[in-house]
Amino acid sequence: MNIILLGPPGAGKGTQASRLEHDRGMVQLSTGDMLRAAVKAETPVGLKAKAVMEAGELVSDDIVSAIIGERLDQPDTEKGAIFDGYPRTAAQAESLDGLLAERGRKLDYVIELKVDEDALVDRIVGRFTCANCGEGYHDKYKLPKVKGTCDVCGGHEFKRRPDDNAETVRTRMAEYRAKTAPILPIYEARGLVRRVDGMAQIDTVTKEIEAVLDGKVI
Numbered sequence: 001m002n003i004i005l006l007g008p009p010g011a012g013k014g015t016q017a018s019r020l021e022h023d024r025g026m027v028q029l030s031t032g033d034m035l036r037a038a039v040k041a042e043t044p045v046g047l048k049a050k051a052v053m054e055a056g057e058l059v060s061d062d063i064v065s066a067i068i069g070e071r072l073d074q075p076d077t078e079k080g081a082i083f084d085g086y087p088r089t090a091a092q093a094e095s096l097d098g099l100l101a102e103r104g105r106k107l108d109y110v111i112e113l114k115v116d117e118d119a120l121v122d123r124i125v126g127r128f129t130c131a132n133c134g135e136g137y138h139d140k141y142k143l144p145k146v147k148g149t150c151d152v153c154g155g156h157e158f159k160r161r162p163d164d165n166a167e168t169v170r171t172r173m174a175e176y177r178a179k180t181a182p183i184l185p186i187y188e189a190r191g192l193v194r195r196v197d198g199m200a201q202i203d204t205v206t207k208e209i210e211a212v213l214d215g216k217v218i
Helices: 013-024 031-041 044-054 061-072 090-102 117-125 166-180 184-189 202-213
Strands: 002-006 027-030 081-084 109-114 127-130 136-138 193-197
Touching: 002 013, 013 027, 013 081, 013 202, 027 031, 027 061, 031 044, 031 061, 044 061, 061 090, 090 184, 109 184, 109 202, 117 127, 117 166, 184 193, 193 202
Parallel strands: 002 081, 002 109, 027 081, 109 193
Antiparallel strands: 127 136
16 A cells, blocks of 8 residues: 655644554655665665755755655565655656556555644644653643643653744645645546545544545545
């Protein structure tokens, strides 16, 4: 089972991908993570990417596709892959088809986590975490049981991501729309797109995704 998981920042892609990895043995393939890993491992493609990046240039589609191909050849992807951040253009969508076909695989679904942008801004802007253990909290929806004390580790220091502000979040959402607009029609024409309510409870979202993967949603 190979899927593309779509959704703006804060929609819950990371959480749902982690659950799919745990429950189904699938592997989340984030192009940014793979690129850094290939450069660090100094694979042939990684060395090419490193040279391009050190020259201050953008990594080409050919290099990104080669890195994905390298990753798909690793045995841990045999139970399925979750593509995150790729493809973003019609050319990349065509490349992905080729990469999968070369390995006797195919793309099964494109799952988009639909969100209410105003509600999502509210969800993201209020986030903060324990500086010690990383437990997540929210100004409205999940405050520590004892003010100023982490429920998990008892720590007293908390932190917020500097980019968790309304203006930055809305900019990231606009970027998401711009990047997904070219590829959604391609996959809709092929009948692969399924939409899930990303604003629902985490467990509900998981069940909806599971239903798609099990062929219970048409």
